[in-house]
Amino acid sequence: MYTQAMDLMPKGDGKPSVPLSATEQQLLDRFEARIDDGAFVEPKDWMPDHYRRTLVRQISQHAHSEIVGMLPEGNWITRAPTLKRKAILLAKVQDEGGHGLYLYAAAETLGVSRDELIDQLHAGKAKYSSIFNYPTLSWADVGVIGWLVDGAAIMNQVPLCRCSYAPYARAMIRICREESFHQRQGYDALLVMMRDGTPRQRDMVQDAVNRWWWPSLMMFGPPDEASNHSEQSMRWGIKRISNDDLRQKFVDATVQQAKVLGVSLPDPELRWNEAREHFDFGPIDWDEFWRVVGGDGPCNRERLADRAQAWDEGAWVREAALAHAAKSTTQRKAA
Numbered sequence: 001m002y003t004q005a006m007d008l009m010p011k012g013d014g015k016p017s018v019p020l021s022a023t024e025q026q027l028l029d030r031f032e033a034r035i036d037d038g039a040f041v042e043p044k045d046w047m048p049d050h051y052r053r054t055l056v057r058q059i060s061q062h063a064h065s066e067i068v069g070m071l072p073e074g075n076w077i078t079r080a081p082t083l084k085r086k087a088i089l090l091a092k093v094q095d096e097g098g099h100g101l102y103l104y105a106a107a108e109t110l111g112v113s114r115d116e117l118i119d120q121l122h123a124g125k126a127k128y129s130s131i132f133n134y135p136t137l138s139w140a141d142v143g144v145i146g147w148l149v150d151g152a153a154i155m156n157q158v159p160l161c162r163c164s165y166a167p168y169a170r171a172m173i174r175i176c177r178e179e180s181f182h183q184r185q186g187y188d189a190l191l192v193m194m195r196d197g198t199p200r201q202r203d204m205v206q207d208a209v210n211r212w213w214w215p216s217l218m219m220f221g222p223p224d225e226a227s228n229h230s231e232q233s234m235r236w237g238i239k240r241i242s243n244d245d246l247r248q249k250f251v252d253a254t255v256q257q258a259k260v261l262g263v264s265l266p267d268p269e270l271r272w273n274e275a276r277e278h279f280d281f282g283p284i285d286w287d288e289f290w291r292v293v294g295g296d297g298p299c300n301r302e303r304l305a306d307r308a309q310a311w312d313e314g315a316w317v318r319e320a321a322l323a324h325a326a327k328s329t330t331q332r333k334a335a
Contacts, residue, residue: 040166043109060117063103064128072136106167122308133297140208146186148216155250164237210266218289220247
């Protein structure tokens, strides 16, 4: 879903700390020429260490976000209002788990193990999207997550289908297709509540929109002037569009959708700017963003504890799967 990682990395400009040999310089020149030509980089191709580290951080953070992102909505599977909504939500949460697996597999092509990445998540050393550290207080939150959170994710992720690292780009093609369905599902659920629901249900939707709007804008990462790594990542083709440009595209699209739904967005400064041909919007509370990213959000500790508990309780499943795979391999060799 969600890629804030390149903006949360330690500072560094990607330049080598020691002079390159003639051979290394030639490899770097050849690599950058391929990037300039728009060619994809495959796992066995030579790549700069900083490019590899940037991808590991971003792809693993993205994978962690998909896995942790199962929790806020999974909490409502048993309380969905109808069998249809239950089945849809169950399928969506399952999709998010699959997205995490695609992305962990892509990260493994860069020479890092899945167990290592998961250990970093559970130890609190790895980041995931700040949006998943907020609680889901009502059924309307599930719809708003589909509409706003998955909508922001799609805006972020479609450009990643053209990421210069081929395994990541290939994974994103399928993920974006499924996220697009998730966004439509969330919007449909809200539309039903707003058109056919009771006044209390409509108030529930508006309350959820009020709570999720600003965290959704934070999903695109800090403003461009505070983003230390965007320039390098865009030069290498990892990132295609800046944080602020993506955020603006999201606002412009969402305002029109909110009008159809019949909800208001909680920003008194939100208005059309004829000169810019975009919507202006109010200031984002970046202090809150960094506080949540730093581990002090409403649900940070709860989310990590739930993930670690699920991992521990699922150990027997992983062990059984490995044992079955080993037995099957032995039988095939003996046949």
